[in-house]
Amino acid sequence: MERETLEVDVLVVGGGPAGLSAAIRLARLQQQEGGDPLAVAVLEKSRQSGSHMLSGAVLDPSGLDALLPDWKERGAPVETPVRDDRIYYLTAKSRFRAPITPPPLRNHGNYVISLNRFVRWLAEQAEAEGVDVFTGFAGTEVLYEGDRVVGVRTGDRGLDKEGRPKGAFEPGVDIRAAVTIFADGVRGNLTKSLVRRHGLDAAAPQTYAIGIKELWQIPPEREAPGTVVHTLGYPLRHEEFGGGFIYVLPEGRVAIGLVVGLDYRDPRFDPHMAFQRFKQHPLVAGLLAGGEMTRYGAKALPEGGWYAIPRCHLDGALIVGDAAGFLNSMRLKGIHLAMHSGIHAADAAFAAVRAGDVSAAQLVRYRELINHGGIRRELYPVRNVHQAFGAGLAAGTAVAGLAWLTNGRWPARPLSSEPGHERLASLAGYYPGGPADPDTPSNAVKVDRALTFDKLTNVHYSGTRHDEDQPVHLLVRDTDICRTRCREEYGNPCVRFCPANVYEMVDDGTGNGRRLQINASNCVHCKTCDIMDPYQIIDWVPPEGGGGPEYEGM
Amino acid sequence: MPFGRGERTDMVLVIAEQRDGVLNNASWEALVAAQQMGGPVRVAVAGADLGAVGTELAAADVESVLTVDHPDLAAYTPDGFVAAFAAVVADAAPDLVFLAHTYQTREFAPRLAARLGRPFIADCVGVGSRNDRPAFVRPMFQGKFVADVAPTGPAPHFVSFQIGAFRPDALKRGAAPAPVAAFPVTIEPGTIRQEVEAPFQEAKQAVDLTQAERIVAVGRGIKGQEHLKIVESLAAALGAEVAASRPICDSGWLPMDRQIGSSGQTVAPKLYLALGISGAIQHLVGMKGSRTIVAVNKDAEAPIFEVADYGIVGDLFDVVPAIIAALDA
Numbered sequence: 001m002e003r004e005t006l007e008v009d010v011l012v013v014g015g016g017p018a019g020l021s022a023a024i025r026l027a028r029l030q031q032q033e034g035g036d037p038l039a040v041a042v043l044e045k046s047r048q049s050g051s052h053m054l055s056g057a058v059l060d061p062s063g064l065d066a067l068l069p070d071w072k073e074r075g076a077p078v079e080t081p082v083r084d085d086r087i088y089y090l091t092a093k094s095r096f097r098a099p100i101t102p103p104p105l106r107n108h109g110n111y112v113i114s115l116n117r118f119v120r121w122l123a124e125q126a127e128a129e130g131v132d133v134f135t136g137f138a139g140t141e142v143l144y145e146g147d148r149v150v151g152v153r154t155g156d157r158g159l160d161k162e163g164r165p166k167g168a169f170e171p172g173v174d175i176r177a178a179v180t181i182f183a184d185g186v187r188g189n190l191t192k193s194l195v196r197r198h199g200l201d202a203a204a205p206q207t208y209a210i211g212i213k214e215l216w217q218i219p220p221e222r223e224a225p226g227t228v229v230h231t232l233g234y235p236l237r238h239e240e241f242g243g244g245f246i247y248v249l250p251e252g253r254v255a256i257g258l259v260v261g262l263d264y265r266d267p268r269f270d271p272h273m274a275f276q277r278f279k280q281h282p283l284v285a286g287l288l289a290g291g292e293m294t295r296y297g298a299k300a301l302p303e304g305g306w307y308a309i310p311r312c313h314l315d316g317a318l319i320v321g322d323a324a325g326f327l328n329s330m331r332l333k334g335i336h337l338a339m340h341s342g343i344h345a346a347d348a349a350f351a352a353v354r355a356g357d358v359s360a361a362q363l364v365r366y367r368e369l370i371n372h373g374g375i376r377r378e379l380y381p382v383r384n385v386h387q388a389f390g391a392g393l394a395a396g397t398a399v400a401g402l403a404w405l406t407n408g409r410w411p412a413r414p415l416s417s418e419p420g421h422e423r424l425a426s427l428a429g430y431y432p433g434g435p436a437d438p439d440t441p442s443n444a445v446k447v448d449r450a451l452t453f454d455k456l457t458n459v460h461y462s463g464t465r466h467d468e469d470q471p472v473h474l475l476v477r478d479t480d481i482c483r484t485r486c487r488e489e490y491g492n493p494c495v496r497f498c499p500a501n502v503y504e505m506v507d508d509g510t511g512n513g514r515r516l517q518i519n520a521s522n523c524v525h526c527k528t529c530d531i532m533d534p535y536q537i538i539d540w541v542p543p544e545g546g547g548g549p550e551y552e553g554m
Numbered sequence: 555m556p557f558g559r560g561e562r563t564d565m566v567l568v569i570a571e572q573r574d575g576v577l578n579n580a581s582w583e584a585l586v587a588a589q590q591m592g593g594p595v596r597v598a599v600a601g602a603d604l605g606a607v608g609t610e611l612a613a614a615d616v617e618s619v620l621t622v623d624h625p626d627l628a629a630y631t632p633d634g635f636v637a638a639f640a641a642v643v644a645d646a647a648p649d650l651v652f653l654a655h656t657y658q659t660r661e662f663a664p665r666l667a668a669r670l671g672r673p674f675i676a677d678c679v680g681v682g683s684r685n686d687r688p689a690f691v692r693p694m695f696q697g698k699f700v701a702d703v704a705p706t707g708p709a710p711h712f713v714s715f716q717i718g719a720f721r722p723d724a725l726k727r728g729a730a731p732a733p734v735a736a737f738p739v740t741i742e743p744g745t746i747r748q749e750v751e752a753p754f755q756e757a758k759q760a761v762d763l764t765q766a767e768r769i770v771a772v773g774r775g776i777k778g779q780e781h782l783k784i785v786e787s788l789a790a791a792l793g794a795e796v797a798a799s800r801p802i803c804d805s806g807w808l809p810m811d812r813q814i815g816s817s818g819q820t821v822a823p824k825l826y827l828a829l830g831i832s833g834a835i836q837h838l839v840g841m842k843g844s845r846t847i848v849a850v851n852k853d854a855e856a857p858i859f860e861v862a863d864y865g866i867v868g869d870l871f872d873v874v875p876a877i878i879a880a881l882d883a
Binding site (some may be wrong): 294457468509519 | 813
């Protein structure tokens with residue numbers, strides 16, 4: 001088979017805030033420093049830049065200030081300053097407002113943005129600087145020479161369900177680069193393979209959360225743009241980590257979301273149902289009454305913090321952004337850290353390319369920049385907070401408070417932590433009183449299709465689209481486990497933790513059992529299944545480039 | 555031939571689509587949309603040996619038919635069609651150019667509009683006006699909202715229409731056939747960079763459900779592939795095509811080209827009979843334009859009943875044989 005090859009100096013895999021910041025920084029360094037032209041390419045699996053971007057989002061503009069200080073003149077879609085900042089503790093029927101907003105959650109100087117629009121704008125800036133942004137292409141394989149990373153291979157296009165070439169088959173392209181910057185996002189498929197192959201594991205395993213969000217249109221006079229509300233408590237129990245958010249954009253657009261730690265114990269818990277309950281709370285229902293849901297999305301986020309960040313430099317490669325875990329879960333912010341990490345990676349990659357040495361010994365400069373810059377200053381003091389929340393809300397709050405009071409001097413060492421999926425209890429372990437119905441979520445609500453929705457309806461509003469006639473991109477290594485062991489032990493939690501109705505246990509037609517059905521074309525690329533599956537037998541790999549959600553305005 | 559321009563009303567040029575001398579049904583729908591604008595309408599079609607197609611189009615109530623006949627246009631190529639229609643549009647100087655939103659349109663129309671530096675409003679479902687200027691109705695956010703999009707800037711403005719948005723039987727026919735004129739084009743060597751290979755069909759039994767007058771669609775309520783027989787008998791009794799919701803095609807019980815909905819076909823038949831289909835929004839967007847919708851479902855709260863004109867709450871295994879018996883009687 002003939003495969004095309006493309007050679008560039010620096011290849012960035014993933015066109016999100018981290019990857020595009022790296023690309024823009026590289027182009028600008030080349031302009032400032034002069035010398036040979038520098039070929040920079042960005043691979044992005046979504047059809048259009050920004051389409052797979054999902055976040056709250058409140059932006060700390062420090063990354064943007066560092067990257068493009070004249071962002072205002074350039075017309076960045078960063079226009080709604082946070083004007084009011086509130087925190088509530090919710091019970092099923094009531095709310096208690098925190099008398100003060102704890103410093104980590106203070107948002108003065110920050111902006112409520114649509115990450116989709118912001119990234120689309122960043123991609124325009126990158127292209128204006130001469131960067132090639134290839135949208136609709138996913139990296140599916142890392143290319144090596146010995147142990148040195150020399151680029152990535154993009155996915156084949158035009159394969160049918162059985163993996164046979166269709167009429168319009170095009171093999172993937174090998175893109176070779178002196179330095180490859182992996183910006184493939186939370187639980188990125190390529191970063192996952194790098195961590196495994198090179199043993200890049202961090203001091204603590206990465207822990208994750210899932211964020212589920214809707215965009216609503218409400219009467220514009222109801223709430224002022226720039227209002228930011230965070231909630232703790234209901235609909236989550238003390239054993240579940242997370243909280244809700246309400247961010248008000250201009251013209252009556254409101255982002256409503258719930259973040260749930262992917263280290264919950266109840267195997268019948270359903271994060272999407274929890275989100276429906278959140279909307280039913282009087283605080284939210286009152287805001288949304290008479291409004292219309294216009295968009296839906298879900299995405300995992302890395303919450304492990306400082307100790308969960310793997311080694312991010314190796315021969316010929318760097319890892320940035322959510323792929324590496326640069327997110328401050330205490331501030332619920334990662335976009336600015338993603339951008340800072342992209343900038344640092346670009347600085348290290350540029351020096352390496354110019355020096356003609358792209359070994360890990362040279363690229364270690366990236367780690368030095370992180371350790372001496374704002375990223376460590378921000379993440380190190382809160383390094384134990386999420387692990388403490390694993391012990392419950394009260395303990396977590398206490399540690400968060402102490403960490404802040406002592407500027408991170410206490411607690412000093414990593415608290416013990418385990419991968420979130422290992423905390424999931426078995427049905428028998430969680431429901432010792434007797435057999436629990438594995439097919440009904442423990443937090444089920446009846447949806448009304450006005451305020452609350454079923455997953456399938458929600459998926460429609462994610463705009464997700466995939467060519468149906470292509471190989472399934474969710475590789476389940478052994479589906480026998482699904483109908484036998486998992487059914488028995490956990491009651492098929494994938495059906496519940498997937499926020500897009502990808503996994504279903506359907507009648508197998510023989511009348512005596514069920515089989516797993518994978519509705520791969522519903523997938524919104526959130527990565528939750530890859531993370532939360534108790535047997536770790538699900539591998540999320542990119543579908544044909546261009547497929548996936550369309551998070552317009554999200 | 556120089557074309558005059560209407561003084562008051564916009565002139566619409568419809569680009570019709572044909573293959574091997576057979577017109578695409580959706581081209582009539584684009585013509586209906588053009589006629590609703592109330593101004594003069596012309597229609598152009600490209601290909602080779604277009605005599606019969608030209609005569610067929612001339613039956614419509616239009617000012618004239620232009621046939622763009624050239625051996626290099628015998629097989630469709632985006633470069634060939636962009637070159638040919640760029641010349642036609644420059645010469646005819648229409649205010650609006652209408653097309654059916656077919657696969658072919660999706661490929662060449664954006665390039666044509668870009669070549670001429672004019673806006674293209676794609677996949678519209680209706681025509682209207684805003685501040686006395688034409689505006690086009692376009693679904694947004696997966697059909698949650700519709701927007702009136704009014705083009706600005708110098709004419710012409712390109713607009714394509716979703717298949718099924720207009721009814722071909724609403725076409726106004728002319729009292730006498732419209733004049734048919736050949737539009738001579740020269741296609742410079744090297745213009746067409748694509749090489750056309752022999753057409754192939756991905757699916758073995760490709761069916762175009764968008765052209766069906768009656769459709770019997772089946773969903774999960776059918777339970778097993780072996781039960782499809784009764785659905786097929788009902789379709790045969792009604793002279794209808796069989797279609798399905800996603801789970802049926804996904805299980806391989808019916809080929810994918812019979813899937814209705816957001817990841818399949820969008821249809822608007824005269825009769826749509828939905829059997830055991832709950833009516834997920836993904837399915838509804840593909841069939842809610844049908845003229846008469848009849849739904850059979852066990853669950854009285856199934857969303858399909860919200861769009862159905864007639865609903866039967868019951869088991870399809872009881873209802874379908876009864877309908878067949880009644881039709882046979």
